[in-house]
Amino acid sequence: MSISQQYIDENKDKFVEELFELLRIPSISTDSTKKDEIKKAAGFLIEKLNELDLERVELFDTPGNPIVYGEHCPYDDRPTVLIYGHYDVQPSDPDDLWDTPPFEPTVKDGLIYARGASDDKGQAYTHLKALESYVKSGEPIPVNVKIILEGEEEIGSPNLVPFLEEHKAMLSCDMVLISDTAMFDKDTPSITYGLRGLAYMEVEVTGPNRDLHSGVYGGAVENPANVLCEMIAKLKDEDGVIQIPGFYDDVIELTGADREAYTKLPFDEEAYKKSLDVKALHGEKGYSTLERSSARPTLDVNGLWSGYQGEGAKTVLPSKAGAKISMRLVPDQHPKKIAELFAKHFKSLAPDTVKVEVREHHGGHASVTDLDFYGLKAGADAFEDIYGKPALFSREGGSIPIVADFKKVLGVESILMGFGLTSNAIHSPNENFSLKDFHRGIKTSARFLELLPEYS
Structure with missing residues (x-):
């Protein structure tokens, strides 16, 4: 086990306590009365980035909510990874349907219950702690990294694309790493390579x-x-x-390779119907349920x-x-x-x-990442090393418009390395995120950064 991975194991309780601090901040971007909370969340992240001794940490004002930025680029011959996440959250209402207070993180049965636990504070924070595992253990961060954390994703990121265009040179990179999606199912790591x-x-x-x-x-x-x-x-x-x-x-119709990838996913249609309490499914003829729900x-x-x-x-x-x-x-x-x-x-x-x-x-716009992209391969191997199972590749029915914007403005592919589950109740009462996957997410992110130079 590397020194950085050992550091993660030794500090997992500290990492959870820090995440709880962030989750307690009701940074609701749809609520204009929460502007001070938005600034508080951004300030918390600036403080955590400053603790990493990066070459540059800066808070950028926008016409809306601020953008948090960090940078550490000491190498001329290694890839540059732009880590993206968002610190704003959805409203918590209806609050009476929450079993615990939405902005007081509570652990039950190994799950953290709080608004933003999975979408996206918990998942985004894994990457900051992965970087910390290198800095605090004395190991150099293996690649160049840039970090951008925005506060308007839940309202359509109205100021992010102008920010990308204005700071295109500053944000130049080889790929974008995003954790704002879900694994295919519990303990089955998967990388999302397509979004609608x-x-x-x-x-x-x-x-x-x-x-x-x-x-x-x-x-x-x-x-x-x-x-x-x-x-x-x-x-x-x-x-x-x-x-x-x-x-x-x-x-664009699904290719043979696309359809073959779907057959490898462990999907139980009967269990799917049972979980939704429906007797039958419905949709276009000639396509499977997974194809209809993610690629049509x-x-x-x-x-x-x-x-x-x-x-x-x-x-x-x-x-x-x-x-x-x-x-x-x-x-x-x-x-x-x-x-x-x-x-x-x-x-x-x-x-x-x-x-x-x-x-x-x-x-x-929809987006699809080339399955042969070396960043995807490094991500898949990182998942397998930490989870002990080969990572699957899947497309997701939801939308993250910024992925297409990264491709259009910066000309790079995105790696959607999600650690959540579709059962995390994001945008709903009782949103949750597994403590185990928060920990494994940090380790996977650190391992990805370690493997990446070998694939470039």
């Missing part, structure tokens, strides 16, 4: 100029809630195939509103109805193009009895 993109829309259908009595006006005036439901129903066919003209024009484009209603929502009955014919609709995208679908196709088609579905408004919220 996103186009997020909001629609509103308006009928009469005010809510009406359904008994007096029903049958004479079009009900926008009914119309909205009918319009949404026409967006997909019975097999889930999206009916927007041009939607699939740019879709989708369209889903995320929210619906209209009419009376209170207790009891109120016989109202609503004036308006609305929905939030997300579309997950695959290479090479462009979110702006898809948003335009959606808006044009959705408006074409409306009868002349209503008015329709379509708003685009935000989006991002």
Whole structure:
């Protein structure tokens, strides 16, 4: 065992205590009243980076939340790794569904329960402690490292791309290391090599100029809630195939290698259905469940509103109805193009009895990393050395738009080395992260940095 790995074992309790300090800070980026907490979290990370004796540590102000930056680049002949993570978190509500206070970390059955435990404070912090294991044990960090930690990921990273473009030379690197994804299952390490993109829309259908009595006006005036439901129903066919003209024009089909990789994943469809308490699954014909949920484009209603929502009955014919609709995208679908196709088609579905408004919220490109990239191979071997099992390669259905931005702006691949699980309840009450995987994550990160020069 190397000195750095020994240091990690000897200091794992200290690392957990430090993580708890960070988790206690309610750095909620969607809440404008939490600006001081955002600054506090950024300050905590600056303090921890300063303890690593890096060549450069700096807090960059943005029009939004600050960006934490660190740098240690002593080598001319070794790779440079840019470590990315985020210190902002989702709101904790509904707080009454938490079994423990969301910002008071609690350990139960080997799991840390707290908002941000897995997404992304716990996972991002593994890399800082991996660097510490080298610095404090007296071993030199094996490669050049740069660290960027942002406070706006949960609101779409509005200031990160401008920051990347403005500081392109400073951020020059050979790859980006990100831990903001999940392993395939417990004790089965996996590297995510593909993410879907996103186009997020909001629609509103308006009928009469005010809510009406359904008994007096029903049958004479079009009900926008009914119309909205009918319009949404026409967006997909019975097999889930999206009916927007041009939607699939740019879709890159799965290759034979892609589909073979899926067959190696230990997926139990019956257990999957049982965990969701559903009798059957649904989606495009000709694709497996995993393929449909991670490598095919989708369209889903995320929210619906209209009419009376209170207790009891109120016989109202609503004036308006609305929905939030997300579309997950695959290479090479462009979110702006898809948003335009959606808006044009959705408006074409409306009868002349209503008015329709379509708003685009935000989006991002899909990304796929070349399976032959040497950084992926080093990451896989690091996982196997620490977890004792070969790492699997999988694509994920979620979106991390910044991965595509790193490729576009910096021209480099990203390694998605997640230590969490899909069962970590991220964005939900009772978010959690395994103590064991927090510890193994630190060791895997340190091992990755050690192996990387051998593969470059």
